[in-house]
Amino acid sequence: MAAMLAGALMSTPAAAQDTRPDPATVVIPDVSVEQNPKAVEDGFKFFYFHNPSVSFNEAYADIAECRSFLISGAPAAIPGFRPWVEPVRNEVQRQYPGVGLLDMAMRSAVGSIILPKLERGVRNNKLRRCMEPRGYARYPAPETAWDTLNEGDEPALIAMQAKLASGPRPVAAQVTE
Amino acid sequence: MIRSLLLALFMLSAVNGAAAKGGDGVVSHKSAPTALDPGKAYLLFRSSTAKSGMMNIEHVFLRIPTDAEIAVWKAARQAAYEADLPKLQKKAKGGPVPTIGEYSFDYAGPGNVFAIDAGDFIEDGEMRQFLVEAPAGNYVLYGISVGGRGVSTCNCLGTVKFAATAGTITQLGSLYADKVHKESPIPNLEDNLGPSMFNYGFILGQALVPPDETTPVPAALAALPRQQAAFSAVGLFHEPGAPSINRLAPIPGILGYDRGKVIDLRTGQPAN
Numbered sequence: 418m419a420a421m422l423a424g425a426l427m428s429t430p431a432a433a434q435d436t437r438p439d440p441a442t443v444v445i446p447d448v449s450v451e452q453n454p455k456a457v458e459d460g461f462k463f464f465y466f467h468n469p470s471v472s473f474n475e476a477y478a479d480i481a482e483c484r485s486f487l488i489s490g491a492p493a494a495i496p497g498f499r500p501w502v503e504p505v506r507n508e509v510q511r512q513y514p515g516v517g518l519l520d521m522a523m524r525s526a527v528g529s530i531i532l533p534k535l536e537r538g539v540r541n542n543k544l545r546r547c548m549e550p551r552g553y554a555r556y557p558a559p560e561t562a563w564d565t566l567n568e569g570d571e572p573a574l575i576a577m578q579a580k581l582a583s584g585p586r587p588v589a590a591q592v593t594e
Numbered sequence: 595m596i597r598s599l600l601l602a603l604f605m606l607s608a609v610n611g612a613a614a615k616g617g618d619g620v621v622s623h624k625s626a627p628t629a630l631d632p633g634k635a636y637l638l639f640r641s642s643t644a645k646s647g648m649m650n651i652e653h654v655f656l657r658i659p660t661d662a663e664i665a666v667w668k669a670a671r672q673a674a675y676e677a678d679l680p681k682l683q684k685k686a687k688g689g690p691v692p693t694i695g696e697y698s699f700d701y702a703g704p705g706n707v708f709a710i711d712a713g714d715f716i717e718d719g720e721m722r723q724f725l726v727e728a729p730a731g732n733y734v735l736y737g738i739s740v741g742g743r744g745v746s747t748c749n750c751l752g753t754v755k756f757a758a759t760a761g762t763i764t765q766l767g768s769l770y771a772d773k774v775h776k777e778s779p780i781p782n783l784e785d786n787l788g789p790s791m792f793n794y795g796f797i798l799g800q801a802l803v804p805p806d807e808t809t810p811v812p813a814a815l816a817a818l819p820r821q822q823a824a825f826s827a828v829g830l831f832h833e834p835g836a837p838s839i840n841r842l843a844p845i846p847g848i849l850g851y852d853r854g855k856v857i858d859l860r861t862g863q864p865a866n
Contacts, residue, residue, distance in 0.1 A: 461790040479854060486750060486832065486839050491698075493745035493835030496617040496705030499656055500664050501734075503695070504832045538794020543839050546787070546797065547751060550841075551853040594790045 436572060440473040443580045446562035450589050453559055460557030460592040462537065465566060466544075466582045468553045477579035483547035484575065487540050553582060555592035617657070617708030621727040623716055626814030635730040635758035638815065639766035640721040642780045643712065644773075649741040650712035651771050651798060654748075656736035657706040657729060658755070671699045709742035717812045721768060725815065730760040734828055735842055738771045738798040747798040748833035751841035752856035752865070754802065754849055756823040763820040767805035774799035774840070784843045801843035825849070827858040827865035 448465060450456040456463065468476065490505065499505060545555070558566065566577055619634075630636060637655075644651045659667070675694045682691050692698075710724055717723035734755045737748035758764040772778040774785040775792035782801035791797050805822045827849045833839075844850050849865075850857040856865040 461793070482830075482854060488832070488834050490834030492837075493707070493748075493833055495654065495739060495743050495745065496620075496708045498659070498663075498667060498701045498703055498705050499707050499833075500667050501656065501658050501831075502664060504834060505699075535794050539837055542791050542795060542797055545791065546839055546841075547854065550751075550851060594788060 437474060437477055438576050440576070440580050440583075443576045445577050445580050445584075446558075446565040448556070448558040448562045448581065448587070450557050450559060456559045457557050457589065459560070460555065460589075461594050462541070463558050463560050463563035464541075464555040464592050465558050465563070465578060466548050466553035467556055467584070467587055468551070468582055469586055470552060471583050473579050473583045476582040477575060479548065479551050479553070480575050480578050480582065483544055484571070486543050486547055489539075556587040556589050557592055617655075617706060617728070618704035619727075619729045620708050622710060622714030623725040623727060624714060626716065626725070626812065627818075630761055630763070630818055631727070632761040633730075634727050635760050636763040637724070637726040637728060637733070637758055637766060638763045638811070638820070639724055639726075640768040640810070641710075641712070641715075641724060642768075642770040642772065643720070643722055644771060644778070644780050646740045646773060646796065651773075652709040652712050652739045652742040653735070653769050653771060653800065654707065654709045654737040654739050654745055655728075656734040658732040658734065659706050660731070663704070663706070666703060667701055670701060670703060671697070674699055707736060707745070709739045711742055716815075723810075723812050725763070725812075728758065730758055732757050735769075735800065735802060737833065737836060737840075738800050740796060740798070745833055745836045746796055747800075747838040747840050748831075748836035749800060749828075749842045750831055750833055750836065750839040751854075752830070752849065752851060753828045753842040754825040754845065755828050756825050758823075759821075761819065763815065763818055765805045765809065765811070765820055765822050766802070767809055767823070768803040770801040770803075771798060773797065782843060784841075795837055797838045797840060799840050799843065802845055804845065804848065826860065827856050829856045829865040830854075 450460075466480070471479070566574055566581075568574070641653060671694065675697045678697070679691070682697075710726055712722070714724070715722040716725045732755055735749060735753045737745045737750075740746045756764065756766070770780050770782050772780040772783060772785070773792070773796055774783055774787055775789060775797055776786055778785040778799075782803060783799045784801075785799060787797060802825070804825060811820070825845070825848050841851065841856075842849060845859075847859050850859045857863070858865045
């Protein structure tokens with residue numbers, strides 16, 4: 418039953434195989450940080466995964482599966498109903514609570530600065546919890562490269578991340594914090 | 595300062611929603627019943643008592659709905675979708691109209707996901723005892739809640755389920771939960787996941803120690819019909835409304851993990 422649920426949000430392995438590109442054709446951004454101490458310092462915010470023991474296809478499957486958990490919805494209120502056989506798709510009407518000044522702040526210019534950071538942190542946490550038990554470690558990336566790896570066409574960015582994840586061991590030190 | 599604000603907002607975002615705890619037909623007993631209702635199931639478990647600030651960290655259960663319940667939900671969603679279709683088409687302005695699978699639907703029917711209020715215990719202590727009356731059925735340890743009004747962390751990366759039959763107490767053993775970005779004083783958790791996991795939100799973890807003959811049972815319940823839960827592993831599932839995801843800590847002989855795969859250790863096979 419749970420597999421049905423997961424399958425509803427993920428590509429099937431067979432379908433994913435059919436659409437996977439030849440890694441030789443995948444162009445990846447420059448993730449070197451040797452001359453970029455700020456990128457090293459911000460590695461806990463902007464990173465990519467690498468695992469020395471996976472192939473491109475294995476990395477692609479892992480990243481696709483873990484990124485399927487990034488789909489977000491309205492807060493899961495309790496008590497509530499979950500059909501279990503398929504995920505509930507509720508739009509985010511208002512992600513943050515209406516509590517007077519706080520709510521006004523979140524709708525303000527301050528909010529527009531904070532919310533993307535908050536969303537990035539939530540997404541990073543989900544990816545870390547899913548990827549790290551699979552043997553992946555984090556390595557720092559310049560923010561511009563991180564943007565390229567995380568924003569845009571989903572299959573394309575999964576392919577880029579998979580090529581990095583299964584490629585040569587990064588020169589930079591792992592992100593550990 | 596910003597981090598504190600973000601944490602407060604994140605926590606509140608997870609609890610924004612329903613005004614009451616508890617699922618339909620779910621009652622936490624604060625004293626021992628003299629007899630069991632033959633039409634009801636009863637869940638007995640011990641629980642750790644960790645808090646986040648002033649808010650209790652609570653366990654979230656999902657009862658797997660019956661085919662009839664799913665059919666009612668689907669019919670309600672279909673009716674709402676058809677009623678909203680003109681608005682959806684107008685909003686799409688000639689573009690793609692959401693399919694029914696993409697349609698945002700708030701269901702007002704009976705709930706099957708609920709948290710157990712940490713204050714509604716039958717016996718106090720370092721490990722509190724809870725006796726929860728609930729519909730008979732199959733239950734999933736679904737996740738953890740801060741405050742009990744929203745799912746804060748789902749066990750989307752692996753958990754267990756069990757059957758609760760009517761007319762008897764199903765003994766679950768001991769449940770533990772806490773924040774797990776750093777080392778927790780609560781035992782049995784997979785913790786110390788890294789301090790930066792706490793920068794932009796909570797990540798909570800849950801653990802289960804199944805019952806055995808030494809698991810304490812409140813004396814007032816000792817004479818009532820009781821059976822130990824039989825747990826089996828549950829594979830990945832999605833809860834888009836949970837701000838964080840985690841997995842139930844491994845349980846020897848029951849729940850294991852091999853990279854991302856959930857393994858049913860009773861069979862050695864990946865869990866469904």
